[in-house]
Amino acid sequence: MAYDKKHAEHAPAGRHNGHSEEHLREKHLMLDPLPRGQMNDMVMESMLEKPTWKYWLVVGILSFIVVYFLFYKWSILIMKGQGEAGVMRPDYWGIFLVNTVFWIGISHAGTFISAILRVFRAEFRRPFTRAAELMTTFGLVQAGFSIFMHMGRVWLAYWLMPYPNQRMLWPNLHSPLTWDLLAITTYLLSSTMYLFLPLIPDVAMARDRSTGWRKTFYKTLALGFRGTEGEWTHLRNAMNIFAFAIIPVMFSVHTIVSWDFAAATRPGWSSTIFGPYFIVGALHSGMGAAIVVLAVIRGTMKHMKYFIRAEHFDAIGKLMLIISMAWAYFFFNDYMVQWYGGDKWTQQLLHFHEAGPMGWMWFAMLICNVAIPWAILWNPKWRATPWLVGTVGIIINVGMWFERYIIIPISVTINRMPFTWRLYEPGIEVPMGIGTVALFILLYMIASKLIPLIPVWEVQEGQMAHELKKFGRETVVSVSELE
């Protein structure tokens, strides 16, 4: 049942013209179907493969980082107070909120890839929707953690939830933060369900191919899915509803996050364009993160080179390029509007961004978010090189983190009371931020051993629906509508 690598990567060269069969196979779709059983086995094998010592080493290191940097430091933070972090007047908000926005941004690409591309029936999405959806959930976990780290009295966080009480006290619905919490909770719940629905057939498949505790585990998760026609219909309906419903949720979440800033009276924050700007920014970092995840999965897990191919990197690379352009547009737009506004504090802030002590970060942000993606993703060959696109993904994420850092602690340095201006120097936030990254990776590594990272039924569905047909001398892709 071993899958022959040659089959995929070194397809016999017999090209006639640009529309040759092989060309189509390579460029667009996985039109080199394998038997269903074999494909299922490949996915199972990638999951059940006995972890190497390297895997355990990485898991060990990450666990240590999570336990020490995230939870131990957090307990210190809770006991000793926010003074352990670098926040002060006027930088009341620091890296914790930078990380919150950053992780929410990352979580966006998951939904974007799986919901929007599903709604628009972008076929190339099929093999990596699962990995992207996992990113949504895992990213939101980090975002939630970061928000709780930020709170001065986190043990009272439940006050932000509306619950009936004798004191007639409710959360303030005027506050963007209340909506933040509601939106993030909604998003976390809906994206988890949206992750779970397409997972059902795959865990059902896994259930049928595993023994021991895994069988119990998958049996519980599969909810008794047997693959009858009725079940498929229900599943498809549910997924369709969710795919459509989660899109506005996704847009609302980051718009609401942007309100935290846009609704404030601070110079540089009070901007009407922050909503779409933040969404595009979120997609920018999210796509970057997704491509990194894909590159890592492809590079480290067995059989993944069949499922995740250069053509997918090419497709996502194009998307990244477009999003980078959109981001540049919004950035420029925001900048121009603020600059033309001529408010003296905003002028001061813009000047501080570029020429202040953290000016290097402003330029680094532009290089990472615009210059490098444009230079590399323009080239189809480079775009189809997984490690290169993955590197660009990392660079974009660094740039987007810088962007949030500039928007939060650097921008709040400049306010309307020059007597209070002060530069932020992070403290315990840095190790705790690293802790969230470690937890994110760790969750992925655990997930890769527990659930199929490739939605194998979706891939099969795509392969069934598409077929190469010859019309005379032309080879074309035929599509049969399944849904």
Next chain:
Amino acid sequence: MIKSIFDWLKQPLGLIAVGITVLTLFSIAAYGIYTTQQAPEQPIQFPHQTHVAFGIQCLYCHPGASKGPAAGLPSQAKCWACHNQIAKTETSALLAPLKEAVQSGTPIQWVPVAQVPDFVQFNHRAHIAAGKNCEDCHGDMSKVTIAQNPQVFNMGWCLNCHVESAGEDHEKLVKLSDCGTCHY
């Protein structure tokens, strides 16, 4: 390993064990909360009912209530003013601590019963002036020995009364439901 634990827990015995654990935790929590609502131990088992039965007014010993924020505890000099004329003071074991305190000049360490947290700025005077009686909040002292709270002094209880007493008077309602009336 994990499976075996799961399996064991699914047995009737396992289910019972789970039930007992949950019940124990719940009981401890409930008991902990219950105990906080009990009257604490006092240095002297002060019989309020006896004093009330003699017709002593609340304000005789707690005169601050009508004048300012705190009702206050009577000084032992005040206790002694009556008690040194009462023969029983010499004999009663209950009163021995009082005698001891007065003679040695050490203050009596009462444990406060009716308390609000530090962040609540309570003023007795305003409540007495508004026509509230002591027993409305502190219960009927003719029925208890050492003071006991008839209810928990929590915000819902305070606010309920505030809103009710405001009635239809909008201005009064504004004042009585303002956060700054009690919290600053």
Next chain:
Amino acid sequence: MVTLSDLKISEVKLGEEQTGKWGMVIDQDICTGCQACVAACAMENNITFVGEEDSGYGRSMHWIRIERFWEGEYPEVKMTANQPMLCQQCGHATCEPVCPAFATVHSQAEQLNLQVYNRCVGTRYCANNCPYQVRSFNWRDYQRPEPLPNQFNPDVTVRRMGVMEKCTFCIQRIHKAQDKAKSEGREVADGEFTTACAQACPANAITFGRVDDPESMVSQLAKRSHGVKHLEELGTLPNVTYFKGG
């Protein structure tokens, strides 16, 4: 149990103009910057000190601070008029709508911006959104060793780690004066009490009183032509008037 609908006033009318009740006038021309108000405020309101390191890193807890800038170059250098900056008790405050927990709310009764310490969860949004930057946060559980706590004012809550605090216009004094006046069956007279800062100020640069009473000292002073309100252009309706003088 009372429900929300029983409380007609609980629908806080944010964004509506408030008339203002208590106000302050500060004459910067006679403020000497002596810090007596700062010390008086700290003593009255149980404000903690934070030590050298934290105070140098923008974590001092002053509810009132005196700002001064420089004009010109040596030898024609001038210190600008000292500017005591404290909570402006805005009629339309930017701190209020952003608090998710209603910990900073507008007092409908006293027309002040309240900070309800026990409701504060420490998101610090209010401080971020305050254009005057006059809020201070309890970054740590700052310890005041025994017997310093003997000095605590029992009328003011001692704040703990993780809550925001700010100038209250000495609301405890407002309540005390009102309570006293009520017990005597009269209204609070102008000048009967004042805030700790105004009381201490050796130059009498701070005047406190009812801005809704046209006869009060503070209203009379505020009528002077050269009074300014800081950042009024933001629509915050501040209740502190400054005289730049000079």
Next chain:
Amino acid sequence: MSEKFSRRDFLKLAGVGAATSAILTGCGPASRYVKREPYMQMPEYNYNGQSTYYATTCRECAAGCGLIVRTVQGRAIKTEGNAGNPLNLGKTCARGQATLHGLYNPDRVTDPQKRSSRGSGSTQVMDWDAAIQVVADALKNNKPEEIAFLMGMAPDHLFDLVSDLASATGMNAPLRFGALGMFEARATLSKAAENLFGEASLPFFDVGGAQVVFSFGANFLETWLSPVSYTRGFAGLREAKTKMRGKFVQFESRMSQTGGKADEWIPLRPGTEALVALAIGKLASEIRGGAMPRAFENVDPIDTASKSGIKLETLEHLAGMFAGSNGALAIPGGPALGQSNGLAVAEAVLALNAISDNFGKPGGVYLSPLAPNQSEYQRPASAQEMQEFVQKMADGKIKVLFVHGVNPLFELPTALGFGGASKSVSQIISFATFPDETAREADYVFPDHHGLESWGYQRVATGSAQPVLSGAQPVVSPYYNTRATVDVLITAAQLAGGSFASALPFKDEVEFLNGKVSALMGEVDGSISAPDLATFMAYFQQHGGYWKNSDERVAPKAGDALNREISAEEAEFAGEGEFFFVPFVSPTLAEAGANKPWLQELPDPTTTVMWNTWVEMNPETAHELGIENDDVVRIVSEAGELEVPVYLYPAIRPDTIAIPFGQGHTAYGRYAENRGVNPADLLGQHFNEAGDLAFAGMKVKVEKTGVKKPLSRLESIMGVYGIGLGEEH
């Protein structure tokens, strides 16, 4: 379940429950299990939960402002000014507000102590009987002329008691000294008054009534003489209620907090104050016309302009301003007087007032009224007198030294050698409330009450138009096992017997006070009057003192103020170095505030630095030397050297540096110890003609150390100075 078990269980579980509910609901500490102590005997004027207010006197400096202290259940909560006291009319400065941090300071001396060896931290607690015996033995076993008292600047009841004791027994007369008096150059001021007006009194400047005020170095809004009173005067100068808004010009080389409020700040070259004053006098006299007064004959304005660094046009403009005003007032003070020619400066500036003819007129110069129970002005010791005293100590002529209310090891310049001379004194007994440097070098510390715990009175030296005797009473009962020094001395004198016992025939402090104050009963025009002593004393305590109802300021006899020759020499500077050195008293800390944490946390009014010492340096100069903010530099004078971080101060002459006095303690409690430096370490033994230290007459060198020590500033270095914002547009 046994009773015992149930109780323990109950407490434990209740504790857990309370802690849990505290955490989950955010309700603060569950104070349910606190104990509450009622009064054993409630004072009749007390109510539960109600404040009681007591009038007393502020002891934070020697000005003698009246205080009203709010107490609740025996704890002092807040100090306010006593609105009845004519000196401060209900106002206080920051130090008066923070006096409670002294009362409840965690580092007070709690019991009488015997020190195992001088300077060591190990002490042995004594009981008061033994302590008093020590004092009695010290009095008895030494010759009276070998016993000396060193006291704080305040002319209070203890000073009267010790003066009485000294005059009756032949002991050395008590010396009053304070760094504030040294930096104010009080001796120079009263000497100049003596020279000009024939009366060695403290002049009083009616700033509030003036139209134009020229201040030569007088930092009257900070610590000078009576800052609260002078601040009120300043407000009067500025307020345009019945007159035009008055103008204010400050002449000084480093902009003080007072100078910061000036309309015109004139950075003259240190040492040329007398010249400038005389030149302005000459130019103003020319404008006024008539014969040129003799006082101004010697000076050449053109020469003055070049020497002082002030343009001639500026001098002319200032002279025009001074001559053209109906109410011009010139004030000498501070560093201008603390120079070798300080007396000439004081005379020249006082003489300026003669042009304006304002002696004894509103907005002019008066002589301060004497306090009600005072017969002549009692000047605190000048630095030169202190030096003579130190010499006496060093020569072994002093066997027993009592120290109260002053910390000479910190306040006196090291160069005067108090530390070395004290080794020749066989017994040093300190009555310090706080464990300061001198107390650490003392053999015994017999702590006095804090000012808010003690009885007494204090004469107001200046600042009020009415004669004022501020009264003090305990507002709280003593927190620690301390005892009033007056009581200690009375009891010890009884024990010592002989002339000591007969000099102090009192039962206790209160009897002594009654005796002193009762003399006022018969006086007319007093603020209080009563037929009997008990009532009179009750009023005295209730109102916070006794004062006359009438203005008793004395108009100085201006006679020949203008017809004396005044030296027009420049000051001489000691030491080598390129910088003039200006030490100044920290306006928030003053000489004894460093142990009060909230005073440490108060930003300095000019630099906003907290919790540390800095050296002010002109940015241009610093730039040339390659020095930046927070760079630690070594300042070297002929007397010593110290290392201190730099504050680039835009309002200081490029050839001048300045360091605040107030920090640099090696003892004095956790908030003061090992914090900052003491600029008095740099001062040499140079005095002016009046005996004041020429503290502003030093030249120093500045060396880089390469170390950085960030100063804690309230201000933003970015927002205020534009540093770190990036280069200009």
